Amino acid sequence: MNQTLAAILPLEGLQSAGSGPLYVKLRQSLEDAIRTGKLEHGDALPAERDLADYANVSRVTVRKAVDDLVRDGLLSRKHGSGTFVVKPMSRVEQPLTKLTSFTEDMARRGLTTKSEWLERGLFHPTPEEMMMLGLAPGTKVARLGRLRMGNDMPLAIEHASISVEFLPDPEAISGSLYAELEKRDARPVRAIQRISASNMKEPDAGLLGVPVGSAGLSIERVSYLASGRVVEVTRSLYRGDAYDFVAELSLGGN
Ligand code: 16G
Numbered sequence: 202m203n204q205t206l207a208a209i210l211p212l213e214g215l216q217s218a219g220s221g222p223l224y225v226k227l228r229q230s231l232e233d234a235i236r237t238g239k240l241e242h243g244d245a246l247p248a249e250r251d252l253a254d255y256a257n258v259s260r261v262t263v264r265k266a267v268d269d270l271v272r273d274g275l276l277s278r279k280h281g282s283g284t285f286v287v288k289p290m291s292r293v294e295q296p297l298t299k300l301t302s303f304t305e306d307m308a309r310r311g312l313t314t315k316s317e318w319l320e321r322g323l324f325h326p327t328p329e330e331m332m333m334l335g336l337a338p339g340t341k342v343a344r345l346g347r348l349r350m351g352n353d354m355p356l357a358i359e360h361a362s363i364s365v366e367f368l369p370d371p372e373a374i375s376g377s378l379y380a381e382l383e384k385r386d387a388r389p390v391r392a393i394q395r396i397s398a399s400n401m402k403e404p405d406a407g408l409l410g411v412p413v414g415s416a417g418l419s420i421e422r423v424s425y426l427a428s429g430r431v432v433e434v435t436r437s438l439y440r441g442d443a444y445d446f447v448a449e450l451s452l453g454g455n
């Protein structure tokens with residue numbers, strides 16, 4: 202018998218789960234496995250045939266159970282590569298008044314930060330980077346592309362561009378960009394942040410473990426030093442199902 206399947210879906214559980222038709226029971230068992238973390242966000246579901254053989258049900262039954270979970274957003278089908286778990290997130294509330302780093306935001310919520318590098322190094326800047334960062338001709342730009350995770354859940358993809366003047370050695374960063382800039386006396390003190398709606402495409406959807414087309418928040422942050430110099434231009438894509446950005450408004454005085 203398949204060891205992994207037995208761990209995820211104990212057959213006794215399957216017999217006793219829920220009531221009614223077999224596919225409802227199977228759906229319930231799969232849902233339990235997702236909610237209790239036996240199946241984690243991004244895990245591939247065993248092939249339909251294997252599930253059917255293991256649970257001793259027909260493939261039609263498996264398909265109906267999976268269809269239901271796809272409809273409820275707990276599973277996502279990726280064309281050609283299978284079916285994957287989408288773990289529901291408790292939403293993160295992020296105030297728009299504080300210039301904090303991702304690492305600090307996660308720590309404040311008691312979550313551990315992890316990042317997967319997508320890009321890190323010194324590059325020839327694009328004309329846009331030169332203009333936005335105010336780079337002199339011939340200067341290089343440091344780029345950091347990261348998949349950012351809180352407690353192992355992928356939450357955002359961030360692509361930061363920083364003048365080499367403030368970050369000469371991007372390889373030196375192991376954790377927080379802002380901590381590194383702080384060491385170099387170049388932590389930003391002010392930022393303009395623009396948020397717009399977008400729908401996830403590949404490869405971003407795959408990296409964040411959400412279905413193609415799901416809602417995302419595209420964010421551009423331009424951060425400044427006290428001198429007025431731009432230190433960072435970061436373009437990010439946040440999971441729309443995970444983030445609420447909250448701004449406090451007050452009655453204008455004029
Ligand atoms: C935040 C910022 C990002 C900054 C990063 C530094 C937004 C939308 N973005 O995620 O601009 O580069 O923090 O985080 O808030 P770190 O110090 O943990 O690397």
